[in-house]
Amino acid sequence: MFQRTQNLHALLYEISKVSNVGSRAASSATTSTLTKNFNGAEPSQTPFKGNLSTVAQPVDSFEAPNVFEPKIHVQTKIPGPRSIQLKDDLQTMQQMGTVSFFSDMYKSQGNYLADVDGNVFLDCFMQIASIPLGYNHPAILESLSKPHNVQLMANRPAMGWFPTEDWAVKMRELFMSVAPKGLDQVYPMMCGTCSNENGIKLMFQRYMHHQRGGRTDFNEEELTSTMKHEAPGSPDLSILAFKGAFHGRTVGLLSCSHSRPIQGVDIPTKKWPKAEFPRYRYPLQSFEQENKVEDDRCLATVEEQIYNQTQLGSPVAGIIVEPIQAEGGDYHGSNYFFQQLGKITRKHNISLLFDEVQTGGGATGTMWCHDQFDMEHGPDIVTFSKKMLSGGIYHNQDHRPAQPGRIINTWVGDPHKIVMLEAVLQTIQRDNLLTRVRRSGDVMVKGLLELEEMYPDLVHSSRGRGTFCAIDASTAEIRDAIINQMKLVGVLVGGCGTQTIRLRPSLIFEEHHAHLMLEKFHDVLSSLRK
Amino acid sequence: MFQRTQNLHALLYEISKVSNVGSRAASSATTSTLTKNFNGAEPSQTPFKGNLSTVAQPVDSFEAPNVFEPKIHVQTKIPGPRSIQLKDDLQTMQQMGTVSFFSDMYKSQGNYLADVDGNVFLDCFMQIASIPLGYNHPAILESLSKPHNVQLMANRPAMGWFPTEDWAVKMRELFMSVAPKGLDQVYPMMCGTCSNENGIKLMFQRYMHHQRGGRTDFNEEELTSTMKHEAPGSPDLSILAFKGAFHGRTVGLLSCSHSRPIQGVDIPTKKWPKAEFPRYRYPLQSFEQENKVEDDRCLATVEEQIYNQTQLGSPVAGIIVEPIQAEGGDYHGSNYFFQQLGKITRKHNISLLFDEVQTGGGATGTMWCHDQFDMEHGPDIVTFSKKMLSGGIYHNQDHRPAQPGRIINTWVGDPHKIVMLEAVLQTIQRDNLLTRVRRSGDVMVKGLLELEEMYPDLVHSSRGRGTFCAIDASTAEIRDAIINQMKLVGVLVGGCGTQTIRLRPSLIFEEHHAHLMLEKFHDVLSSLRK
Structure with a gap:
């Protein structure tokens, strides 16, 4: 021993x-x-x-x-x-x-x-x-033992107001060095839950920004109705998730999650729609045809839910999906499934968020699981945490908030996690x-x-x-x-x-x-x- | 220099x-x-x-x-x-x-x-x-420099499944040493937002637990309806907050917040009620009578909202309130106001959560601001973060979940913050x-x-x-x-x-x-x- x-x-x-x-x-x-x-x-x-x-x-x-x-x-x-x-x-x-x-x-x-x-x-x-x-x-x-880093960890500023030089440098050297393709914006966060909560907010904000025809200021009606939790400021929109998904345990994310009732029972969640996620037969090579049918069946439910929600007056602003449903039972989706999913979101001009909290950071053999999907139109947003140690959100320019202060909190991340992440990324490369x-x-x-x-x-x-x-x-x-x-x-x-x-x-x-x-x-x- | x-x-x-x-x-x-x-x-x-x-x-x-x-x-x-x-x-x-x-x-x-x-x-x-x-x-x-602590910070386990001995010891030595009166339970969290989100969940869970007459298992209808975001599993309940309040920026907490529209615009929040929070005239000693009238006016709106919500079929499960509305404009409530608020929650058998994220940790001259309110029935739940470095939730036995896994996440806190908090509490005492x-x-x-x-x-x-x-x-x-x-x-x-x-x-x-x-x-x- x-x-x-x-x-x-x-x-x-x-x-x-x-x-x-x-x-x-x-x-x-x-x-x-x-x-x-x-x-x-x-x-x-x-x-x-x-x-x-x-x-x-x-x-x-x-x-x-x-x-x-x-x-x-x-x-x-x-x-x-x-x-x-x-x-x-x-x-x-x-x-x-x-x-x-x-x-x-x-x-x-x-x-x-x-x-x-x-x-x-x-x-x-x-x-x-x-x-x-x-x-x-x-x-x-x-x-963690370097005096320089000890000082960084001892003094966590409010990064949205008084960030450090190291912070800006690490955004580029660390986060940008492993950014998913096409996603050149990043918000570090404290955990996977905060990352997903702010990820779905980015989808709502982008949806309404397009609805406003790109207008970047808010009118009085939008601002006052927001304070009353009423439209147009607080519009009736939904996020489409999948049966079996797990994205977190806040009120908003329990409205997206669908893996185990014990997590959500007693909580007044939002009645947001759920599509079917593929359930394949294995080994894959023996059931190629059946699994393709399963993909198409599930993709049809995605289209169906998007249509239904529009009819209900609560349109889908975006889709949140795990590249592999983990908590829900390690259910995989094929490259075809995700490629088609990307096309559906493009067709309806809504957002696609990949929740890579569990799959991200290298365990699938690539830095991001969706790197393997060979998608023509990849995700607009990718959230991470767990093996990345810092939580966070990557997103594309189309999802960049038009105004400051839309995605922010006291800390916007944590230098302690960045200090560790730096060691992790260097070791991944070196070894x-x-x-x-x-x-x-x-x-x-x-x-x-x-x-x-x-x-x-x-x-x-x-x-x-x-x-x-x-x-x-x-x-x-x-x-x-x-x-x-x-x-x-x-x-x-x-x-x-x-x-x-x-x-x-x-x-x-x-x-x-x-x-x-x-x-x-x-x-x-x-x-x-x- | x-x-x-x-x-x-x-x-x-x-x-x-x-x-x-x-x-x-x-x-x-x-x-x-x-x-x-x-x-x-x-x-x-x-x-x-x-x-x-x-x-x-x-x-x-x-x-x-x-x-x-x-x-x-x-x-x-x-x-x-x-x-x-x-x-x-x-x-x-x-x-x-x-x-x-x-x-x-x-x-x-x-x-x-x-x-x-x-x-x-x-x-x-x-x-x-x-x-x-x-x-x-x-x-x-x-x-942060102690080798022992470096190892703690380098290895953050999933505290809900494989916690360390240090973790259990620090729960008692640190968190319990400064626990608000009557609150002998604690969940560390990552930030103030997670603390408040889980705090309001505790209020919903406790409300429904009483509605079920203390039954500790869930029936099939409750479990299946939860997955559909429908009652009885996902009941129509509300949290009462105050105009001018700020509690966080998640979907659930934007439904409680009411300080600035830029934080919530475009987000489909829950239409939860807001009561009036006192707006005093200063100096207080010159306007004692006017401010007492203001207290009573505001307290009446609390009763009114509780009544209204019951009529609307979305009863108030609990009240969330800052001891001093900070982000909203540093509005204070008198001891009388908070004492009466405590009595109202008792009368209606609902919960009282004090959001001490900004006021907690000593800046008001006591460890918790509400220590100064001289309340007969203090809060059931107190959330914290900021100066405490670790986020978290104190609560009483009445709010202890009847089942495991109701309040949990991958980390349930962070050893790095505990290592710092230990130094903070020792220094508060020593100096x-x-x-x-x-x-x-x-x-x-x-x-x-x-x-x-x-x-x-x-x-x-x-x-x-x-x-x-x-x-x-x-x-x-x-x-x-x-x-x-x-x-x-x-x-x-x-x-x-x-x-x-x-x-x-x-x-x-x-x-x-x-x-x-x-x-x-x-x-x-x-x-x-x-």
Whole structure:
């Protein structure tokens, strides 16, 4: 077992020595070793934009070694006695019955999460897909330790009024370097929820701006009616979302979400429309025709809802959609589906927002999942958070507010997250992590396919882009049993939808971690069959 | 002028030496030097709760010296050429026409904000009231530099599923130590907006829980109707807010806000009711009777709206209110007003939420502004952010969700903010900052009163609790001229409402800073009269 890190500076020194050795060891990996892992597309052929566009190149790639590679070790029931004690205490101060166990962030390392009872797990869920470089990554520790950065983090100004020079520079160097194609505007935000809330506001504002014929001032009637929550200032408009979608838990976003009732029950939401999102049969290559029919069926419901809403006097200002419905059950849409969706929004002159809060930041093998969709007209708005550490909104010029103060809040982001994001993007580039993601993801999907062939009574429908993978269990009970058993053998995976297991490892998840996960998965399935 | 801080560790070492000297120099300040600064109340008599309850005691108080006390220095137009250049660049990447100038956080110190053009301002606005201890406070720099804390900040888990031991400990040691009376539950959040959104959700959930007679499971009809945004799962309920209020810019909170139409125009909000918030005549002691009539008039509109909403079939689940309407124009409510408001919510069995996002954290001279209201039945929910650095929600047992997963998100707060908050609360206690706030606030209000006596044609209606002070200008134009002129003589103040100047200094704002601000204010008013 690895020791508690007592001296950070010594640790950083040791790591820098090892990393230097690592950087001289060129890997033999090339993109040609990647197989087509979804829909026939080769995601590796779609490099992302800006300064980091070289990361998809196989030349001179290398894999920095994990300095302290821990080992799976389970020595108590899960949760262990200390976790139970801490949860009992926490529960006296807040309703947090969802807690699984308590983490030990001093002992966690890389892809391995330690808990307070001395257990160590291979973490394939990574705090609901929110940790990009694993635990205690030296690049992040180093970035947070720089005196310059400490001062940035200690003094968070109101960025909409008194921003720092670093802020403007980081907008360009960081955010613009990985901006989705065509989206050259960005608002950092605090979390995915704020990003989506402000994203749908951009769609409403753009819709009304066009309705006003581009007039940039507001008349008295518009301003006074706004204060009364009445039209024309507060118009009756809607956002079209999809059944099974999850976009957040505010009043506005619960009006777009449709994954689980417990999130929205008792809350007076807006009655906004929901279209159907594809539910494919797997493996895709065996059901190409059926799945194309499914795409067209769903696209027809999109058109239908847009028509209905106009009839109801609450027209659709825009569509919000996840590139992969995550919380709802890891449902994928084909490139065709998204290409057609883009065309529909163009046809009706409404906006398209891709919620890449969970899919963005590299886990699908490209910086943005929708980079793989080969869309003629891509999204107008892309929201992000989780692995990007900072929340935020990319948008195109057509969605740029005509007036200042339309999208703003006290902070408009957080220097602390930018300091970490800088380390993340540099590491993605330096360590060629998107190539690693595609390679590890390939191992994962192939392995899951093998498992479903071996245990067709227990699991089916393996799917994934990069390491953003999932497999369905035959029933919700079997899914829950698998997740619990996996925990007991030292592997953390997540659940979603009704009977799906989702895998969300960090970007430093290597092929041997994928093999280890699959081996444990096999053991669990084997034990469940007995 | 002070030098750019090149070596953080050297700085911290120097500071620790000076602070030790400072801590032996007992101040002669006592609470008896405080005058009644609002409504006849002596806020100093209301110590806040928990471990920090001793901070209101005058014994052995001391004022830690500011190590590098900068001086006001204005050498360019504001904004200066570098700020203009940076803003032009930033504007190519985001609509941020609101930017005043660019800050230099490496040169800013204590109560003084430096900009990128070499100007140094006495900052009486402090990033919209969001900086508790001024710039580069040694306690915060030190806390952020501890290796232990660096690891906490580098690894933010999903606190609703895999929290750390530190997290549970900090809930008790930090949040519970300053919890408002009667509120023993807390959910940390990322910002004030998320706090208020989840705060109103708690009110809806509690209302429906009582409607269900305390039944803790949901029936099939409730669950399926939730997914359709229909009753009974998604009931037609409303939140009562006040005219002039500001609670945030999400769809749900724009439905509660009523300060400026630019924030809400084009957004389809909920048509939720607004009652009247008092508009007093000042000085209060000269208009006691008139202001009592105003209180009763406003309270009658609260009762009226509650009645109306029931008739409309959209009953009020709860009331959201700021202890001082800040963004809307620094409008105060009397203790009587809030006491009666509390009684009204009890009578109708609905919830009372105090939005202390701007007033909380000590600026009013007590940890929470409503500590001064002497309420028999205080708020059920108190939200916070800004000076608390972490957002969050305190609530009572009656509002504790009956089920897990009702109030949750990926992060439920941020260790980085907790690390800073720990330094803030320790410093408030060690340096007896609430006493300092009351003393400096007393100087401010007295001085503003003197100014309005000297310049009755320009300013009137001085008011404040602690250093949370304001004064009205005769017109919006005069207000804007004052704010601009103040900037040119090196003092930052904020605007709010239609013609109000708001003062929001940090908690380390001393009497001599107050005198300096007043002196510059006098100069500006004198120059405007010419």
